[in-house]
Amino acid sequence: MAILVWIEQNDGQAVSNCWELLAKAKELGTELGVEVAALLIGSDVIEATQQAVAYGADLVYTASASNLEHFRLQPYAAIAEQAVERADAAAFLTNASIRGGILAATVACRRNAGIAANATDLWVEDGKLVAVRTIYSGNIRARIQFESPLAVASVRPRSFPMPEPDAWSGEVKDLNVELNEDDIRLKISSFRAADAGEVSLTDAHIIVSGGRGVAEDPQKGFELVGKLADTLGAALGASRAAVDAGYIPYKHQVGQTGKTVRPDLYIACGISGAIQHLAGMGNSKIIVAINKDADAPIFQRAKYGIVDDLFQTVPALTAEFSKRLR
Amino acid sequence: MNVAVLIKQTPDTAELPKVTVDEAESGELQATMVINPWDEFAVEEAIDLSDRFGCETVAISLGRADETDALKHALAMGVDSAVHVDEDVIDGGDEWATAEALAAAVRKVGGGEDVELVLAGKMSVDGNSGVIYAGVACKLDWDLLVNVTRIVDIVDGKLIAEQAFEGGQETVEVPLPVVISVAKEINEPRYPSFMGIRKASRATIPTWGRDHLEIDASRTTRWNDLSKPEPEEVQVHIFDGATVEEKAAQLADALMAEKVI
Ligand SMILES: Cc1cc2nc3c(=O)[nH]c(=O)nc-3n(C[C@H](O)[C@H](O)[C@H](O)COP(=O)(O)OP(=O)(O)OC[C@H]3O[C@@H](n4cnc5c(N)ncnc54)[C@H](O)[C@@H]3O)c2cc1C
Ligand SMILES: Nc1ncnc2c1ncn2[C@@H]1O[C@H](COP(=O)(O)O)[C@@H](O)[C@H]1O
Numbered sequence: 001m002a003i004l005v006w007i008e009q010n011d012g013q014a015v016s017n018c019w020e021l022l023a024k025a026k027e028l029g030t031e032l033g034v035e036v037a038a039l040l041i042g043s044d045v046i047e048a049t050q051q052a053v054a055y056g057a058d059l060v061y062t063a064s065a066s067n068l069e070h071f072r073l074q075p076y077a078a079i080a081e082q083a084v085e086r087a088d089a090a091a092f093l094t095n096a097s098i099r100g101g102i103l104a105a106t107v108a109c110r111r112n113a114g115i116a117a118n119a120t121d122l123w124v125e126d127g128k129l130v131a132v133r134t135i136y137s138g139n140i141r142a143r144i145q146f147e148s149p150l151a152v153a154s155v156r157p158r159s160f161p162m163p164e165p166d167a168w169s170g171e172v173k174d175l176n177v178e179l180n181e182d183d184i185r186l187k188i189s190s191f192r193a194a195d196a197g198e199v200s201l202t203d204a205h206i207i208v209s210g211g212r213g214v215a216e217d218p219q220k221g222f223e224l225v226g227k228l229a230d231t232l233g234a235a236l237g238a239s240r241a242a243v244d245a246g247y248i249p250y251k252h253q254v255g256q257t258g259k260t261v262r263p264d265l266y267i268a269c270g271i272s273g274a275i276q277h278l279a280g281m282g283n284s285k286i287i288v289a290i291n292k293d294a295d296a297p298i299f300q301r302a303k304y305g306i307v308d309d310l311f312q313t314v315p316a317l318t319a320e321f322s323k324r325l326r
Numbered sequence: 327m328n329v330a331v332l333i334k335q336t337p338d339t340a341e342l343p344k345v346t347v348d349e350a351e352s353g354e355l356q357a358t359m360v361i362n363p364w365d366e367f368a369v370e371e372a373i374d375l376s377d378r379f380g381c382e383t384v385a386i387s388l389g390r391a392d393e394t395d396a397l398k399h400a401l402a403m404g405v406d407s408a409v410h411v412d413e414d415v416i417d418g419g420d421e422w423a424t425a426e427a428l429a430a431a432v433r434k435v436g437g438g439e440d441v442e443l444v445l446a447g448k449m450s451v452d453g454n455s456g457v458i459y460a461g462v463a464c465k466l467d468w469d470l471l472v473n474v475t476r477i478v479d480i481v482d483g484k485l486i487a488e489q490a491f492e493g494g495q496e497t498v499e500v501p502l503p504v505v506i507s508v509a510k511e512i513n514e515p516r517y518p519s520f521m522g523i524r525k526a527s528r529a530t531i532p533t534w535g536r537d538h539l540e541i542d543a544s545r546t547t548r549w550n551d552l553s554k555p556e557p558e559e560v561q562v563h564i565f566d567g568a569t570v571e572e573k574a575a576q577l578a579d580a581l582m583a584e585k586v587i
C-alpha cells in the first residue's frame with residue numbers, strides 16, 4: 001500500500017508545489033503505516049527522480065519516453081492508473097494546477113473513486129484520509145470523507161510548508177511503458193513556454209502587486225514595483241484596475257476574476273483592497289499595504305502598513321532590502 | 327456535427343458571501359440564481375461555432391426541479407434548444423453521478439445527428455471543483471481539452487484549439503468527438519437581445535427525469551462538518567517614521583523578524 005503523488009513537470013523542471021505535497025504525504029503515510037510513492041512521467045525524469053527521493057519518496061514510479069515530453073491527458077492518465085494499481089494506492093494526490101486537476105479527476109472517475117478537488121488540508125482520522133476544501137467561492141468549508149477504497153485529491157499549491165531536501169533513500173521502479181504514438185489521439189502542433197525567469201504567481205512565496213495607485217506614471221510605477229519584486233525574488237501581481245487600464249497584462253491579475261494566491265508575504269502597492277481583490281489574496285500569511293490613504297480598506301486586512309506615496313516608499317524598500325539581502 | 331453546452335444554475339456571485347451552512351446543507355438557497363458566469367463563455371462559443379460551422383446547439387443543465395432560468399438565459403443568448411435534467415436522477419450522488427447523467431443526456435439529445443462537441447465552463451462558482459467536464463469526458467470516453475483560449479478550426483473531423491496552462495500555451499489537434507472547458511479569454515459573452523428574451527420566454531424546456539435517464543448513482547464521498555470560515559482579525563501596524571527611509575527600515579525589520587524574507 002502507498003500514497004501516490006504525481007510530480008508535475010513544466011519544461012523539464014518539477015513544479016515545486018509537488019514537494020510540499022510529497023512531504024505531507026510522507027507524514028500521512030507514516031500515520032497510516034503505508035509508503036509514499038512519487039510518480040514521474042516525462043521525457044527526462046532523472047533529475048526529478050533524485051529530487052523526489054531527497055524530498056522523502058520511499059518509491060518512485062517512472063515512465064519516460066520522448067513522446068511523454070508534454071502533458072497529454074490520455075497517456076498520462078493511463079500511466080497514472082497503472083501506477084495506482086502497481087502501488088496498490090490508498091490515495092492518489094496531485095497539485096491543483098490545471099493539469100493536476102484534470103489528471104486527478106480522470107483517474108478518480110475511471111476508478112470510481114471519491115475526489116476532493118482543490119483541497120486545502122489533509123489528515124488521517126480513524127485510519128482513513130480526510131480532506132478539507134471550500135465551496136461557494138471560499139464561503140463554506142467542508143470536510144470530505146472517502147467511501148471508496150481509493151481516495152483522490154488535487155491539493156491547492158502552498159497548502160503545506162515547503163520541506164528541505166534530505167539524504168533519504170528510495171527505490172526507483174520503471175513502469176516500462178510502451179507507447180505507440182499512433183494510439184495517442186491528441187497532437188501538439190506548437191508549444192510556447194511561459195516567460196523564463198518569471199516567478200509564477202501561484203508558486204510564489206512572496207508577491208509584490210501594483211494597483212491603480214501607480215496612475216500618475218504607470219510605466220515608472222510598475223518599474224518600481226517590479227524592481228522590488230526582483231530584489232525579493234517575488235512574483236509580480238496586479239489589481240484588475242491596473243490590468244484594465246492596460247498598465248500590465250492580464251496574467252498578472254490577482255482576485256476573483258484573476259488568480260487565487262496564498263503567498264507567505266503579499267505586498268500591495270497602491271491597491272485599495274476591494275472585496276474582489278481580497279477574494280484572490282486574502283489568505284496570504286502576511287499582508288503589507290503601501291497606500292497614501294490611511295482609510296483604504298486594505299488596511300483592515302493588512303498586518304503591516306506604510307501610509308505614504310508609493311513612488312517614494314517602494315524604491316526606499318528596494319534599497320533597504322538590497323542592503324540586507326546582499 | 328452538433329454542439330452541446332453544459333450550464334449550471336448558480337448563486338449570483340455578489341450573494342455568495344451570504345450563503346449559510348444550513349443553506350449549503352439543504353441546497354435551498356435564498357440567493358438570486360443565475361447562469362454560472364463561467365458558463366456564459368461556453369454558451370457564447372457554442373453560438374459562435376454554430377455561426378462558423380452551421381451546427382445545431384443545445385444547452386443542458388442538471389438541477390433542481392423547475393430550475394430553468396439559466397437555460398432560458400442560454401436560449402435568449404441564442405442556443406437552438408435546451409434540456410433540463412432533474413437532479414432526482416442522481417439521487418444525491420457525487421460528481422461522477424452528475425457527470426454520468428450529463429453524459430447520458432448528451433448521448434440522448436443527439437436525436438438525428440450526434441453531438442460531437444461538448445462545451446463547459448471553467449468551474450462552477452458554487453461547486454468550485456472543475457471536475458464535472460473531466461467526468462463527462464471520462465463517461466463518454468472522449469478526449470478533453472481544458473482552459474481553451476481559442477478554437478482555431480474544425481476540419482476533416484479534427485478540431486484545432488489553443489489551450490493555456492500555468493507553464494505556457496499550446497496549439498493542439500484532436501479528432502472529434504471532444505469535451506472542451508473554455509477559459510475566460512476565449513470570447514466576450516453577448517447580452518441577450520430583446521427578441522432573444524421573448525423567444526426564450528415562450529420556449530418549452532423539456533425535463534428529463536428518472537423515466538428518461540437511468541443512472542447508477544455513485545456515492546464515493548461524504549461531506550460533513552460544513553462551516554463558515556471567518557477571516558482572521560488582524561490589527562494593522564502602521565510604521566510612522568519621519569522619512570520614507572525610516573519607515574522602510576522599520577518594515578524591513580518586521581518582515582525579517584517574521585522570517586518571510
Ligand atoms: C465581477 C467583478 C470582478 C472583479 N474581479 C477583480 C479581480 O479579480 N481582481 C481585482 O483586483 N479587482 C477585481 N474587480 C475590481 C475591484 O472591484 C476593484 O475595482 C479593483 O480591485 C480596484 O483596483 P485598485 O485597488 O488598483 O484601484 P483603486 O480602488 O482605484 O485603488 C487605488 C488605491 O491606490 C491608492 N493610491 C493612489 N495613488 C497612490 C500613490 N501615489 N501612492 C500610494 N497609494 C496610492 C489610493 O489611495 C487607492 O486606495 C472586480 C470587480 C467586479 C465587479
Ligand atoms: N449540474 C450541472 N449541469 C450542467 N453543467 C454542469 C453542472 N455542474 C457542472 N457543470 C459544468 O461543468 C463545469 C465545471 O463545474 P464544476 O466541476 O462544478 O466546477 C461548469 O462550468 C459547467 O459547465
